[in-house]
Amino acid sequence: MLSCKNITELASTRLDGRILWYRKMELTVHLMMCKRCRCYVKQLNFLQKAFKLANEKAAGVFLSEDARRRIKQKLNEVTK
Numbered sequence: 001m002l003s004c005k006n007i008t009e010l011a012s013t014r015l016d017g018r019i020l021w022y023r024k025m026e027l028t029v030h031l032m033m034c035k036r037c038r039c040y041v042k043q044l045n046f047l048q049k050a051f052k053l054a055n056e057k058a059a060g061v062f063l064s065e066d067a068r069r070r071i072k073q074k075l076n077e078v079t080k
């Protein structure tokens with residue numbers, strides 16, 4: 001059985017990409033038995049969603065589609 005340290009590394013790897021099917025099984029079995037790792041993975045998933053949402057909102061606030069269009073229009077006017 002994998003240790004809790006192995007599980008935290010595996011959970012992080014899973015966020016970055018795909019993991020092998022037997023590793024996924026080991027992760028699932030460990031999470032069923034270990035409350036601390038379940039909590040860790042839950043927090044990891046929450047942080048990933050929060051960062052993704054923050055990035056999407058920041059992109060919308062600082063450079064909306066309308067803002068990009070206006071900037072492009074002004075640049076075209078200046079360079080003519």
Ligand SMILES: [Zn+2]
Pocket residue numbers: 003004007030034035036037
């Ligand atoms: Zn554990």
